[in-house]
Amino acid sequence: xxxxxxxxxxxxxxxxxxxxxxxxxxxxxxxxxxxxxxxxxxxxxxxxxxxxxxxxxxxxxxxxxxxxxxxxxxxxxxxxxxxxxxxxxxxxxxxxxxxxxxxxxxxxxxxxxxxxxxxxxxxxxxxxxxxxxxxxxxxxxxxxxxxxxxxxxxxxxxxxxxxxxxxxxxxxxxxxxxxxxxxxxxx
Amino acid sequence: xxxxxxxxxxxxxxxxxxxxxxxxxxxxxxxxxxxxxxxxxxxxxxxxxxxxxxxxxxxxxxxxxxxxxxxxxxxxxxxxxxxxxxxxxxxxxxxxxxxxxxxxxxxxxxxxxxxxxxxxxxxxxxxxxxxxxxxxxxxxxxxxxxxxxxxxxxxxxxxxxxxxxxxxxxxxxxxxxxxxxxxxxxx
DNA sequence: ACTTTACAAGAACATATATTCTAGTATACA
DNA sequence: TGTATACTAGAATATATGTTCTTGTAAAGT
Numbered sequence: 154x155x156x157x158x159x160x161x162x163x164x165x166x167x168x169x170x171x172x173x174x175x176x177x178x179x180x181x182x183x184x185x186x187x188x189x190x191x192x193x194x195x196x197x198x199x200x201x202x203x204x205x206x207x208x209x210x211x212x213x214x215x216x217x218x219x220x221x222x223x224x225x226x227x228x229x230x231x232x233x234x235x236x237x238x239x240x241x242x243x244x245x246x247x248x249x250x251x252x253x254x255x256x257x258x259x260x261x262x263x264x265x266x267x268x269x270x271x272x273x274x275x276x277x278x279x280x281x282x283x284x285x286x287x288x289x290x291x292x293x294x295x296x297x298x299x300x301x302x303x304x305x306x307x308x309x310x311x312x313x314x315x316x317x318x319x320x321x322x323x324x325x326x327x328x329x330x331x332x333x334x335x336x337x338x339x340x
Numbered sequence: 341x342x343x344x345x346x347x348x349x350x351x352x353x354x355x356x357x358x359x360x361x362x363x364x365x366x367x368x369x370x371x372x373x374x375x376x377x378x379x380x381x382x383x384x385x386x387x388x389x390x391x392x393x394x395x396x397x398x399x400x401x402x403x404x405x406x407x408x409x410x411x412x413x414x415x416x417x418x419x420x421x422x423x424x425x426x427x428x429x430x431x432x433x434x435x436x437x438x439x440x441x442x443x444x445x446x447x448x449x450x451x452x453x454x455x456x457x458x459x460x461x462x463x464x465x466x467x468x469x470x471x472x473x474x475x476x477x478x479x480x481x482x483x484x485x486x487x488x489x490x491x492x493x494x495x496x497x498x499x500x501x502x503x504x505x506x507x508x509x510x511x512x513x514x515x516x517x518x519x520x521x522x523x524x525x526x527x
Numbered sequence: 528a529c530t531t532t533a534c535a536a537g538a539a540c541a542t543a544t545a546t547t548c549t550a551g552t553a554t555a556c557a
Numbered sequence: 558t559g560t561a562t563a564c565t566a567g568a569a570t571a572t573a574t575g576t577t578c579t580t581g582t583a584a585a586g587t
Contacts, residue, residue, distance in 0.1 A: 178448075196577080
């Protein structure tokens, strides 16, 4: 092998997330300025701007879905509530990845020109999460819409009320969990 | 007075909203192509790109807040529920403005370089809405956080699950109303 | 120690997009 | 009917930003 990277991927992705959070878009020169990694290096490491954005997105998606699915398949009686609050917890535990996932828009970070490999991996991850949710819905006799609202939409809406400016306070967890239960009840 | 516009503002704002919804950003040439209004006209009418985006945003904000505040101050016992479902209803009734308000990001449409007049008007509108919510919270002895979650965050999260690709189905209204009540109950 | 190879650097280039500019057009009102 | 005025038009220009290219560097394995 040759020389190793002096700056870790995580630091680059973090810079991408910060830019997304504060301006909604990523200019390579800003990433260069924040990380110290040169343009040439970025292209060498990620192939293109789209490659960089797509990788950062994939990184965040995988990190979140691991937690989400673990909660959903925990087998505990409050698995739904746990999955629902996985979102606010993720925002507190991994602010860098959360900035990207919550503040970024998928269409921008994962566009048609993104590397096929990454697109496939993201699609695979999404399919796994969707399957896990479908199974949970079936096992608990909840309509899939109620699941999506209670486990994804409401938690997302809640944390977006705080990010990127403020931290997500712990007390939102109770609200999010209650909103999930209300969705189950309605159905 | 001189000549009148051949193409109405609403049509231009609609094009802006569609572009925001499908790509997340607005390229003037696309607006020109969609509306038939030339670049020169756009600059004459709105002063700058930021002026156009800011005006479109203000238009959508005012349209929504009118409904929201009317529901909140209706004096009905279910004023809260009505205000909560104002969001999904707005998406169904005014899809063009909803695309802008729900899919657009405020930081992009209303930036530092936006015309001061517009910024002031938006700030004023937001202050009025905030005051209305604060009053509602006080009158009903609900924490302001619960209000913001139940009336804004949860409804927003719910409609974003569908927009911009699908229509917001009527059944989400029941979920959104229930989520609002759950927020009241938690507090 | 040597060689290979992945990484680093940044100037040069290409492209996309915003903005300006000059000229022309249609409508309201006297 | 004349004239002022808001609007229309699009080519020309400026700017911002992505991409490529060449040269150089340091670490891993032999």
